[in-house]
Amino acid sequence: IEDLYKSSGDKEDFSHQTSQLYAQAWELLQTDYPDNKSDITASMKTLFSQKMFENAVANGTRTDGRKVDEVRPIDIQPSILPRVHGSALFTRGETQAIATATLGDRGMKQKIDKIDGLTEKRFYLQYTFPPSCVGETGRVGAPGRREIGHGNLAERALSAIVPDEKDFPYSIRVESLITESNGSSSMASVCGGCLALMDAGVPIKSPVAGIAMGMLLNDKKGTSDNDNAVILSDILGSEDALGTMDFKVAGNREGITTFQLDIKCEGLTIPTMARALQQAKIGRLHILDKMDAVLAEPRQELPPTIPRMNAFKIEESSIGKVIGPGGKQIRAIIEDFELSNMDVAEDGTIQMTSLNTQKLKEAETFVLELVKNSMGGGGRSRGDRAPRPQYQGPEPEVGKTYEGKITGIHQFGVFLEIMPGAEDGSYPGLEGLCHVKDLHVERVRNCEGFIKSMNVETLEVKYMGKNGQGKVELSRKALLEERRGGGGNTRGNNRGNNRPNFNGSSNNNNNARRQGGTAKNEEKEQDSEPSIMSEEEVDVIAQAIEGIKDL
Numbered sequence: 297i298e299d300l301y302k303s304s305g306d307k308e309d310f311s312h313q314t315s316q317l318y319a320q321a322w323e324l325l326q327t328d329y330p331d332n333k334s335d336i337t338a339s340m341k342t343l344f345s346q347k348m349f350e351n352a353v354a355n356g357t358r359t360d361g362r363k364v365d366e367v368r369p370i371d372i373q374p375s376i377l378p379r380v381h382g383s384a385l386f387t388r389g390e391t392q393a394i395a396t397a398t399l400g401d402r403g404m405k406q407k408i409d410k411i412d413g414l415t416e417k418r419f420y421l422q423y424t425f426p427p428s429c430v431g432e433t434g435r436v437g438a439p440g441r442r443e444i445g446h447g448n449l450a451e452r453a454l455s456a457i458v459p460d461e462k463d464f465p466y467s468i469r470v471e472s473l474i475t476e477s478n479g480s481s482s483m484a485s486v487c488g489g490c491l492a493l494m495d496a497g498v499p500i501k502s503p504v505a506g507i508a509m510g511m512l513l514n515d516k517k518g519t520s521d522n523d524n525a526v527i528l529s530d531i532l533g534s535e536d537a538l539g540t541m542d543f544k545v546a547g548n549r550e551g552i553t554t555f556q557l558d559i560k561c562e563g564l565t566i567p568t569m570a571r572a573l574q575q576a577k578i579g580r581l582h583i584l585d586k587m588d589a590v591l592a593e594p595r596q597e598l599p600p601t602i603p604r605m606n607a608f609k610i611e612e613s614s615i616g617k618v619i620g621p622g623g624k625q626i627r628a629i630i631e632d633f634e635l636s637n638m639d640v641a642e643d644g645t646i647q648m649t650s651l652n653t654q655k656l657k658e659a660e661t662f663v664l665e666l667v668k669n670s671m672g673g674g675g676r677s678r679g680d681r682a683p684r685p686q687y688q689g690p691e692p693e694v695g696k697t698y699e700g701k702i703t704g705i706h707q708f709g710v711f712l713e714i715m716p717g718a719e720d721g722s723y724p725g726l727e728g729l730c731h732v733k734d735l736h737v738e739r740v741r742n743c744e745g746f747i748k749s750m751n752v753e754t755l756e757v758k759y760m761g762k763n764g765q766g767k768v769e770l771s772r773k774a775l776l777e778e779r780r781g782g783g784g785n786t787r788g789n790n791r792g793n794n795r796p797n798f799n800g801s802s803n804n805n806n807n808a809r810r811q812g813g814t815a816k817n818e819e820k821e822q823d824s825e826p827s828i829m830s831e832e833e834v835d836v837i838a839q840a841i842e843g844i845k846d847l
Contacts, residue, residue: 297317297343297344297347298347298351300313300314300317300359301347301348301351301359302351304359304360304361305360306360306390307390307478307532307533307534308431310359310534314344314534317340318337318340321336321340322336322337341538342516344538345512345516345538345539346514348512348535348538348539349512349513349514349526350514352364352512352526352528353526358528358532358535359532359534359535360389360532364526364527364528364529365527365528365529365575365578365579366529366530367388367507367529367530367579367582367583368388368389368390368391368530369388369389370386370387370388370583370586371385371386371387372384372385372386372387372491372586372587372590372591373385373590374491374492374494374495374590374591375495376394377394377396379601380396380397380398380601381396381397381398381399381496381598381599381601381602382396382397382398382492382493382494382495382496382497382498382599383395383396383397383492383495384488384491384492384495384591385488386484386487386488386491387476388480388484388487388530388583389478389479389530389532390476390477390478390479391474391476391477391478391479391480391481391484392474392475392476392477392484393472393473393474393475393481393484393485393487393488394472394473394475394488395470395471395472395473395485395488395489395491395492396470396471396473396492397468397469397470397489397492397493397495397496397498398468398469398470398471398496399466399467399468399469399496399498399598399602399603400466400467400469400603400637400649401465401466401467401603401605401636401637401639401647401648401649402465402467402639402641402647403467403637403639403647404467404469404637405417405418405467406420406469409745409748410745411742411745412742412745413742413744413745413748414744414748418458418461418467418468419451419454419455419458419467419468419469419470420451420468420469420470421447421450421451421454421469421470421471421472421485421489422439422447422469422470422471422472423439423443423444423446423447423450423471423472423474423482423485424439424443424471424472424473424474425442425443425446425474425477425481426473426474428475429474429475429476429477429481430477446481446482446485447472447482447485449482449544449546449554449556450472450482450483450485450486450489450506450546451470452553452554453486453504453506453546453547453553453554454470454486454489454490454493454504454553455553456501456504456553456554457490457493457500457501457502457503457504457548457553458493458498458500458501459498459499459500459501463499464498464499465605465607465647466498466602466605468493468498470489470492470493472484472485472488472489477533478532478533479508479530479531479532479533479535479536480506480507480508480530480531480544482506482508482544483505483506483507483508483544483546484506485506486504486505486506486546487505487506487583487587490503490504490505490587491587491590491591493594494591494593494594494595495591495595496594496595496598496599496602497594497595497596497597497598497599497602498594499594500594502548502549502550503548503584503587503588503592504546504547504548504553504584505546505547505548505580505583505584505587506544506545506546506547506580506583507529507530507544507545507546507576507579507580507583508530508531508536508542508543508544508545509527509528509529509530509531509541509542509543509544509545509572509575509576509579510527510528510531510535510536510539510540510541510542510543511525511526511527511528511539511540511541511543511559511561511568511572512525512526512528512535512539512540513525513526513540513561516540516560516561517561517562518561518562519561519562519563519564519565520540520561520563520564520565520568521565521567521568525568525571527568527571527572527575529575529576529578529579530579539560540559540560540561541557541558541559541560541561541564541572542556542557542558542559543555543556543557543558543572543576544556544557545573545576545577545580546580547580548584549581549584600651601651603636603637603649603650603651604649604650604651604653604656605647605648605649606647606648606649606656606657606659606660607645607646607647607648608645608646608660608663608664609643609644609645609646610644610646610663610664610667611644611667612642612643612644613685614644614667615640615642615644616685616717616721616724617666617667617685617721618640618646618663618666618667619640620721621716621717621718621719621721621724621725622716624719624721625666625721626638626640629659629662629663633650633655633656633658633659633662634650634651634652634655635648635649635650635655635656635659636649636650636651637649638659642704646663648660685722685723685724686723686724687715687717687723687724687725687726687727688718688722688723689715689716689717689718689723689725689726690715692714692715692726692759692768693759694759694760694761695758695759695760696758696759697756697757697758697759697775698714698715698756698757698758698759698770699714699754699755699756700712700713700714700728700730700754700755700756700757700770701713701725701753701754702747702752702753702754702755703727705743705744705747705748706743706744707732707742707743707744708731708732708743709729709730709731709732709734709735709743710729710730710732710735710743710747710755711727711728711729711730712727712728712729712730712754712755712757712770713725713726713727714726714727714728714757714759714768714770726768727768728757728759728767728768728769728770729767729768729769729770730755730757730770730771730772731769733773734770734771734772734773734774735772735773736772736773736776737773737776737777737780755772756772756775757770757771757772757775758770758771758772758774758775758778760774
């Protein structure tokens with residue numbers, strides 16, 4: 297083992313010789329200890345760890361010949377992929393990452409369906425660690441726990457330097473593909489991701505870099521102190537496996553944006569932690585110097601592959617005219633003016649993207665002209681606003697079932713379009729509200745989460761007529777109860793049928809008894825009724841869900 301630590305070979309040689317030593321130890325001891333292979337393997341690992349510590353203390357060097365505070369050679373190549381928005385190849389020793397940055401409009405945000413509803417992230421990083429990066433083969437599928445954790449760490453390191461949306465309205469996606477790994481691929485993703493952002497012209501607040509620190513102890517069962525701890529900068533995979541600490545630190549020249557600490561010993565003292573942080577800062581500044589030598593600041597202009605963006609606002613009452621029935625108008629605008637995308641927000645803000653700046657201006661002029669009449673001469677004041685177009689088609693029938701298209705989801709209910717508008721966009725479709733209390737026979741506590749979990753774009757509802765304010769009222773609950781009860785009886789009425797009638801007449805169950813039925817018939821009838829949770833049970837479940845959200 298001592299000879300191995302003095303050889304200063306690469307990862308492949310070190311792994312091969314380590315495997316041979318394990319095999320030799322088992323060959324020597326298997327006759328006397330045939331049932332203790334796992335114990336022999338554990339003892340060998342402890343011996344490897346102790347000898348690594350002794351070598352570092354005695355010689356001040358590591359398995360690859362570096363000093364304890366030395367960072368591996370760094371090579372950086374920006375703009376390696378000409379068609380992507382931003383890219384960089386970051387190599388540190390035998391760890392390499394290809395990072396790319398992609399910019400999009402507001403509609404390109406990452407959508408996350410949480411327990412409390414749908415949320416969006418404007419900046420997100422996706423980390424990929426294929427088996428090939430460590431010389432293996434295997435299935436490549438959905439991201440695993442490790443990939444999600446490493447990607448989240450790198451994302452948090454970079455999120456602190458992403459410009460505000462009002463200053464830079466693009467949605468930003470960074471991907472880090474690990475092509476070779478021998479320690480700290482997540483910190484390589486931080487460095488490569490930062491370079492890719494600058495290569496794409498994203499005006500980041502400052503460059504950031506990351507480094508992984510390690511620690512060697514003579515006794516892993518003890519607590520570190522300044523006398524027995526050896527702090528390592530830019531650790532290898534073997535130093536991570538045999539050492540007692542994996543301390544990842546990322547930040548700029550002024551401070552830290554994120555860190556993550558794993559230890560295998562009983563604890564760390566404050567002086568040891570301070571020494572590790574100071575040594576990490578020296579290594580981080582060294583990496584930032586290497587990055588500055590290649591790309592010191594973001595590109596002054598966006599690359600030609602990035603769509604240009606334009607944003608303006610119209611009156612909310614004109615949104616339907618821009619979108620058109622079934623999205624017909626907005627699709628025509630995108631096609632006619634060669635737009636990459638067009639997004640219309642609920643407050644009337646329109647965001648357009650296109651590679652052709654001239655077409656972008658023409659599209660804006662067209663939209664403003666399209667809504668000119670409905671904007672009331674510019675829409676400066678509420679009093680000047682033109683009246684909102686009203687539905688002019690055939691009226692729906694009360695009590696009839698309609699398949700409504702979901703047009704809006706809120707905590708208080710769902711808006712549905714049950715009758716289409718005019719094909720020429722002269723008037724909108726007929727919309728109504730299905731209140732949250734009318735969504736289901738059971739109580740719905742989270743309207744947005746309930747609709748999203750159904751994964752549908754339409755709902756079957758019953759038209760209940762108009763309320764006192766002339767608003768269309770819809771009910772999905774009434775339709776479900778009708779289908780369940782076979783005759784429109786509500787849940788309360790079904791319950792009432794199982795109770796005695798104090799006016800002198802008997803209910804269905806009493807009639808069944810008079811006709812020779814038994815108590816078993818009554819129980820069978822009651823069992824056929826769908827089980828209903830009490831309000832107390834619903835509240836207990838809701839409190840548990842809210843407790844999970846707080847975590």
